Amino acid sequence: MRTDTTSYTVRLSPDGPWAELDAWGPHGCEDGPSAFDWSRRTHFLTSADAAPAEYLPYGMRPFTGSDLVASRSGRERGVWWEFAGAEETEGSLRLAFTDDVLGLRTVLCYVTVPGTDVVLRWTEHTCTGGEPLRLERFDSAAVNVPAPDGVRLTYLAGQWSQEFQRTQLDLRRGTFTMGSVQGVPGHAYAPWLAVQDRTAPQDGPSPAYGVALEWAGNWHITAEAEPGGAVRVRAGRVPHEGAVLLTPGDTLTTPRLACAFSPDGLDGLASVQHRYGRRLSGERLHRTRKVLYNSWEATGFDVDAAGQLDLAKAAADMGVELFVVDDGWFTGRTDDTGGLGDWYPDPKAFPEGFETFVAEVRALGLDFGLWVEPEAVSPGSRLHSEHPEWVYRIDDRPARLVRNQLLLDLGREDVQDFVVGTLDRLLTTYDISYLKWDMNRPPTERGRPGAGPADRTDLDAAHVTGYLRVLDHLRTAHPHVTVEGCAGGGGRVDHATLARTDVVWPSDNTAPLDRLRIQFGFLHAHAPHVMSSWVTDAPGVFDPRPRSLAFRFVTAMCGVLGIGADLRAWNPEQRAEAARWIARYKEVRDVIHHGEAHLLGTPDDATCGVQYDAQDGTRAVVAAFSTGRLDGAPLVPGRAARLRLRGLDPAARYHAPHTGAAYTGVHLLHYGLPFTWTARHDAELVELVRQ
Structure with missing residues (x-):
């Protein structure tokens, strides 16, 4: 299978009825002996355990990581299948395997994504016998990376308020695993992993392989350094109940795994991920992401029409295009103990009517947006009193509150219909053009009394299916x-x-230095046009380290610009500076959202940045930051800091219209773009126009 610049080659193994990887890399890498060829000597292992298998079940692969664990009532676990044929069309491949004794048909599915270097993989399992099958593990796929001396794993870890921290680990032997059982991908790990040779340079060209799982529920990604100099990465769903029953005639389709490759290291792999992210957006990619103002950090739950309109007027005067009212607009929501589920505007907060309030915001030239948390319900709400059976619960066990709320069982069709009806009512009654969907607690007592045996319900998949249905x-x-x-x-x-x-x-x-690090990790896996970022007051609630208003704006301009500060407290100079930054952002946001992004250095460096290149090569935008100390005596001799740019034409000349400076492409690539930092000048946005 061929993508834009890479090929992915699969063969049937000479050692048994399974598929294995022959080559994955640049076009032509399949010509020659496979990097996965091995001696066929096994000690205390089977051939299946040592093979670079694309997918193998427990039974055939009993010792090293298996991708499928299945059984039938009264029988031992294990699958022993036979190859049942292949179907190949342009850009797709399907390989079928069957176990007639167990009553299972498994199809390995491959599809290349046009315009990217991504191969999508997933698996379809069909119960072909007369009895249900019990699936304890059903990963989406496994990928193999040659690694005679181990690999460097790059992943995104953290916690609430510290998400997407780029983390690296050398794996020479053993197993690394990450995931979530919180009903969502979670704050601790992102469902993305990059794999490189352990000796590859940190910031430079080197083969990089990446996987990302398309699943909004429980998941895992596991990397295993296997005997014989290879690393095998498995990924897939994790059923909440520990197993899923597959009834006769039914098919379980696993989530898709996006498998990406770049010869240009993590920066090149990020570009592949960004191109795929733009494909996911489809025609909505070309919709302008408007500069928004969100009122949460300014007012919290203290929401009323007069206060919100004051903020909206200030935002409109600065060039903001969209005003979003966050939590606190609905009946019973004076704090986080009530109101969720009763999605009607509070008449006390909007005495002239919510429709009038929305019209007044729009009269300022602003679009209007609203925050909702459709999956949540407050114990004292009317919804909960009318439908207590709609929340996750376990009979004879206490219901645990998280953030003073419970979680609706969105896997139920009646709950889905309620959420759809609620959102339809809000979006048709009021002139709303933006919806912020939040979720502030994981499922805890995750049961559905009356639904039958636990392993028949698959609550995690049901919730994800309901969530995606509403979206x-x-x-x-x-x-x-x-x-x-x-x-x-x-x-x-x-x-x-x-x-x-x-x-x-x-x-x-939204603290500027923390946010810079969060966004640095985020951009490894996801494109700038989906990354919402706000300018907020400093010092904020998370990090008191000082940074200028310019630093906060340039940081937020690296994705989709928003403002969340209390504008009523800003002086005229701050508002004027904000207006200038917003105007500059509007000039370059098409390049930021649709261009090729390069991460220049890391937030650990005293100077770092992000470079965005227009698709036609006519413009480049560089967001640069000073992350070092801002006080103390200047260093001698005080030369400018520099960021070496990437991807420019060495023979071209580039002009910076806002400063008048001019550079050759080779100068920017060899020496870099200069920045003279001071305590008051700690960030800069530079537009370069090719002449």
Whole structure:
């Protein structure tokens, strides 16, 4: 299978009935002996355990990591299948394997994604016998990387308010695993992993392999350094109940795994991921992501029409295009103990009516947006009193509150219908063009009394299916509405969500230096046009380290610009500076959102940045930051800091219209773009126009 610049070659193994990887890399890498060829000597292993298998079940692969564990009632676990044929079309491949004794047909599915270097892989399992099958593990796929001396794993780890921290680990032997059982991808790990040779340079060309799982529920990615100099990466769903029953005639389809390759290291791999992310957005990619103002950090739950309009007027005067009212607009929501589920505007907060309030915001030239948390319910709400059976619960066990709320069982069709009806009512009654969907607690007592045996319900998959069904409905019924995905910050950022939303909220932490590090990690796996970022007051609630208003704006301009500060407290000079930054952002956001992004250095460096190149090569935009100390005596001799740019034409000349400076491409590539930092000048946005 061939992508834009790479090939992925699969063969049937000479050692048994399974498929194995022959080559994965640049076009032509398949010509020659496979890097996975081995001596065929095994000691205390089977051939299947040593093979670079694309997918193998427990039974055939009993010792090293198996990808499928299945059984039938009264029988031992294990699958022993035979090859049952291949179907190949342009850009796709299907390999079928059957176990007639167990009653299982498994199809390995491959599809190349045009315009990218991504191969999508997933698996379809069909119960062909007369009895149900019990699936304890059903990964989406496995990929193999040759690694005679081990690999360097790069992944995105953290916690709430510290999501997407780029983390690296050398794996020479053993197993590394990460994942979530919180019903969402979670704050601790993102469902993305990059693999390189352990000796590869940190920032330079080297083969890099990446996988990302398209699943908004429980998941795992596991890397195993196997005997014989290879690393095998498996990824897939994790069933909440520990196993799923597959009834006769039914097919279980696993989530898709996006497998990416670049010869140009992590920076090149990020470019591949960004191109794929733009494909996920489809035609919505070309929708302008408007500069927004969100009122949460300014007012919290203290929401009323007069205060919100004051903020909206100040935002409009600075050039903001969209005003979003966050939590606190609905009945019973004076704090986080009530109101969720009763999605009606509070008449006390909007005495002239919510429709009038929305019209007044729009009269300022602003679009209007609203925050919702459709999966949540407050114990004292009317919804909960009418439908206590709609929440996750276990009979005879206490219901645990997280953030003073419970979670609706969105796997139930009646709950889905309620959420769809609620959103339809809001979006048709009021002139709303932006919806922020939040989720602020994981499922805890995750049961559904009366649904039958636990392993028949598959609650995790049911919830994800319900969530995606509602998002699909929004896309179809309200295509004009921009949807932002949020789960207490970056708790639900995955390809399934990104395919159905327009932007996502990477973290609740907007402190500038923290946010820079969060966004640095985020951009390894996801494109700038989906990364929502705000300018907020400093010092904020997370990090008191000082940074200028310019630093906060340039940081937020690296994705989709928003403002969350209390504008009523800003003086005229701050408002004027903000207006200038917003105007500059509008000049370059098409390059930031649709261009090729390069990460220049890391936030650990005293100077770092992000470079965005227009698709036609006519412009480049560089966001640069000073992350070092801002006080103390200047260093001698005080030369300018420099960022070496990438991807420019060495023979071309580039002009910076805002400063008048001019450079040759070779100068910017060899010496770099100069920056003279001071305590008051700690960030800069440079536009370069090719002459």
